[in-house]
Amino acid sequence: MSPFSDSLAVSRYAEGPSRLVPGFADMHRMTLLLLAERTPAIGRVLVLGAGGGLELKAFAESQPSWQFDGIDPSAEMLRLAQATLGTLMSQVRLHEGYIDTAPAGPFDAATCLLTFHFLSLEERRRTLHQILQRLKPGAPLIVAHHSFPQGDEERMQWLSRYANFAVSSGVERTQAEKAIAAINAQLPVLSPQQDEALLREAGFCDVSLFYAGFTFRGWVGYKAEINGSSEI
Structure with a gap:
């Protein structure tokens, strides 16, 4: 069973990211600043992997005139997102499914936070292509997920650092060890x-790193303007 279909695991979801993801709240704040560089006052943002609603809540509170379409394959996680958002749901439409479920747009911006590490290489390629097709020219995509060197020794070193961070945040050592074993065995993490390279291959330009926290990395890239450039 996926943890995102387990009601007990879902109910505890909000406890996890702030304990496991270095600078979790600041990652949201940086994402908002990057979105605001290109998104107009009355903007529409696609949020892929929106279950739980944590980033949607941060975004909607900060930008009350933006509208959001949140996509997630887990009905349980979308119910949690709805509860998390409360009255902020007036800014949000939630959709159960994958990128194919997302409206055609065009969107002023898109985000995909803490999600891509669950997707296979081919599914990432397909998803990035589908996101690009839904964006306006010049629109940003912001992604952040597990991404660390994949040589055997480096991989285990970074996973150990992830576990140590979790323990320092109050997670039991045995639980942290289980987490890194699951990541090592199950997640198709890339370097x-x-x-x-995948972002560039999909057609995003001006790709740059904006966030790094132990095993996590975050990038911003842009759909090319009609004249072939998206430089500010």
């Missing part, structure tokens, strides 16, 4: 070089 930062591979992740950045």
Whole structure:
């Protein structure tokens, strides 16, 4: 069973990111600043992997005139997102499914936070292509997920650092060890070089790193303007 279909695990979801993701709240704040560079006052933003509603809540509170379409395959997580958002749901439409479920747009911006590390290489390629097709020219995509060197020794070193961070945040050592074993065995994590190359391959330009926290990395890239450039 996926943890995102387990009601007990879902109910505890909000406890996890702030304990496991270095600078979690600041990552949201940086994402908002990057979105605001290109998104107009009355903007529409696609949020892929929106279950739980944590980033949607941060975004909607900060930008009350923006509208959001949140996509997630887990009905349980979308119910949690709805509860998390409360009255902020007036700014949000939630959709159960994957990128194919997302409206055609065009959107002023898109985000995909703490999600891509669950997707296979081919599914990432397909998803990035589909996101690009839904964006306006010049619109940003912001992604952040597990991404660290994949040599055997480096991989285990970074996973150990992830576990140590979790323990320092109050997670039991046995639980942290289980987490890194699951990541090592189940998640198709890529290296930062591979992740950045995928963004460029999909058609995003001006790709740059904006966030790094132990095993996590975050990038911003842009759909090319009609004249072939998206430079500010």
